Amino acid sequence: MEERFRELYESRAKIIKALAHPTRLFIIEELQKHERSVGELTAMIRADTSTVSKHLSVLKNAGIVADEKRGTSIYYQLRTPCIMNFIGCIEEVLELNAKAQMDILKCCRK
Amino acid sequence: MEERFRELYESRAKIIKALAHPTRLFIIEELQKHERSVGELTAMIRADTSTVSKHLSVLKNAGIVADEKRGTSIYYQLRTPCIMNFIGCIEEVLELNAKAQMDILKCCRK
DNA sequence: AGACTATATGGCTATATTGCCAAATAAGCA
DNA sequence: TGCTTATTTGGCAATATAGCCATATAGTCT
The missing domain is CATH 1.10.10.10 (Winged helix-like DNA-binding domain superfamily/Winged helix DNA-binding domain)
Structure with missing residues (x-):
């Protein structure tokens, strides 16, 4: 770099x-x-x-x-209101994380 | 809150x-x-x-x-590639800051 | 000027982050 | 098995950040 x-x-x-x-x-x-x-x-x-x-x-x-x-x-x-757009992306990360967490729970329980 | x-x-x-x-x-x-x-x-x-x-x-x-x-x-x-969009917004802030700095320099010099 | 209101700053402690070194782990290969 | 390579982890010192209190500043009103 x-x-x-x-x-x-x-x-x-x-x-x-x-x-x-x-x-x-x-x-x-x-x-x-x-x-x-x-x-x-x-x-x-x-x-x-x-x-x-x-x-x-x-x-x-x-x-x-x-x-x-x-x-x-x-x-x-x-x-700079564009700052708000980026919150949307953060939210996307949070959702993905939550989804991944759900998958873990689902998979390891019968 | x-x-x-x-x-x-x-x-x-x-x-x-x-x-x-x-x-x-x-x-x-x-x-x-x-x-x-x-x-x-x-x-x-x-x-x-x-x-x-x-x-x-x-x-x-x-x-x-x-x-x-x-x-x-x-x-x-x-x-989550959307992370990159948000860098664009950060860049916008940086540009605004630089511009403001320029204005300060311009205004106070003869 | 003095009192009051709105905001900012200094100082402090508690806590978090960074980056290096050394050591641990993990996997592949001789 | 032991060696080597790739990556992670633990520990530690240096630095940065957060939040509270007390104090300072600035402006307004009487």
Whole structure:
């Protein structure tokens, strides 16, 4: 693997890592419907504000969401909705896994 | 966020986490072209065999790749090629980020 | 200015991940 | 059987991440 390739994969991995957390996946799915303020998200997630804020800043640093101050709150929105497509693929993996698990159960029971 | 939702996001995050590493992204891209043995991949990546083997087992546990022993080697293949689509979206994020960076540079220079 | 609200940051501990080495396993072959 | 090759596993040190608390910042309102 050549060096410049390694860098490309590194950049991609950084973005993907930003997606790789349950809370952040929730946030992304929520933002796809609506833009949301930190407070609104915090209420839905039921965690410390600071925790939610940190998750948002991870997403923002990765360039996945953008924020906009309006009135007294800061609203976050999804910057690249294509992110959602990819959830579909993850779901496909999960289904395959579940199916494989079923097969194991079926085959070894009479 | 209700409990059962949390579990769904948890499952998704596990899969995504398995993708979130440069070496594993390389492996996935490589497997999309070809199935490959551990040895072949190790040669391309130039890391310890044990390291590559562990990366492969992460991908396998997530259900992203499957392995098949044939002859003296174990060949790994991509189980859900849709994984590749999602790389396209990651690329889109990277491009947006780069563009934003350019804008910053342009705007603040005379 | 002072008080209040919304959000972000620093600091900390607990936990997870990475990558190497050494050792274990598994299979094929002399 | 013993040797060799291919791959996996265990152990360990270095590093990164998560989440909470306390604190800081920024803006609004009186």
